[in-house]
Amino acid sequence: MQSEQELVKKSMEGDTQAFEKLVLQYQNKVYALSFRYMGNEDDAYDMSQEVFLKAFRSLKTFKGNSSFGTWIFRITTNVCLDELRRRKRRIVPLSLDEAAVTSRGSEVEREIVDPSPPVDRVYEQKELSQYIQGLLDQMKPEHKAVIILRDSMDLSYEQIAYVLNCSVGTVKSRLSRARSILRKQWVERELLP
Known part of the structure; x- marks a missing residue:
């Protein structure tokens, strides 16, 4: 079995099979992130x-100052934050009366989904996960x-x-602030009837 460093080196030399092994190693974590x-x-x-397309095209810029995993994260x-910024700039109001067009070109009626979980199931894992995702979506990037x-x-x-291109002190400060925001929102949620 080849080490990550060997796979990266071979990938940089143009070995697509080595890069495929790296993709297989990180695809679940990249998807989860x-x-x-x-x-x-x-x-x-x-x-x-x-x-992974961007990583493959940019492989020659990987200097090895960090692990490949940290670099791919x-x-x-960056890819996700760029896309979220693009979407924020191009938000167009939608009419709820107009049909939505699917990626295949067919039309379907719009459904309005209530994002808040039902009170009787608030502690079920799926709903809790959705709620936390909603809180995250409201936060500054x-x-x-x-x-x-x-x-x-679970990165250090x-x-x-390294991932965010800032100092460790900035990371700790932002993390403290972010957790404080989440804690405050959680407390407010718990106080709701």
């Missing part, structure tokens, strides 16, 4: 594909990023600093 940023499976899948974070990278992906402060 993308899902946390994007909030749905389809977007997470699209972002994952874009991440940095690319994932820099706060959302540190929470996801630390608490979901140093790895997060």
